[in-house]
Amino acid sequence: MPLVSTAPLLASAAERRAGLGAFNLVNVETAEALVAAAEQTGLPVILQISQNCVAYHGSRLAPLARFAQALAEGSDARVALHLDHAEDADLAREAVDLGFGSVMYDGAKLPFDENVATTRGVVAHAHDAGVIVEAELGEIGGKDGAHAPGVRTDPDEARSFVADTGVDALAVAVGSSHAMTSREASLDDSLIGRLAEAVPVPLVLHGSSGVSDDGIRSAIRSGITKVNVSTHLNGFFTRAVRERLADEAVVDIRKYLGPGREAMTAETARLLRVFAEA
Incomplete structure (x- = not known):
């Protein structure tokens, strides 16, 4: 089916106090894995293309967007497309014009x-096109060394920021860090609850790769709606590739990327169920 809008997916998840999985694609195989997981579970998924991903692919957003759109159209899954962590406002505007359902403008620095x-x-341009905007307030640790660990989002500042900007979702700093390879982060559920009461928009958890299943479930119950995961899933893909490449006779790219895709599909499906049943 065609790409679906992000807005109703977020609204439905927030109303049900469930988590909505948002996962980053890096290449063809990872995108296929994420959509396959949505197909297997019957649950919606947000495909995310980050500014770093765009840079990796030659700073060309349009081909990535067209591929994601084609992939969704060939699937019966509900797939939304989101621009993740765009520190470049012009890139966010380009994503809006390309038909993304939502964009994240990251002005946290x-x-x-x-x-x-x-x-x-960014919000004005996006809303004119019926696109929703996520923003970030309160630095989340571990992102390119720019965000200080230990920083937390202040509920009063969050309330003011949402009112002044008109954003539709807010990524908050509550104890997670980007790019963690172990799931040891401890989230401040009390702060999540206060933030949920302070702002009228869904809350987003970045750095979820470093949070355990139980930690994510608790965060969702406390008020998180959109759950971003990237590094954790990349680890499943990479380990499967590494295991396959232990056989030095393997040279066909498909022979190792295929197992990576399968491993990512399985773990993505598992996470989608965890988030939905929180």
């Missing part, structure tokens, strides 16, 4: 007032 002003501009 900017001073508060500048973040508000730039985010407001």
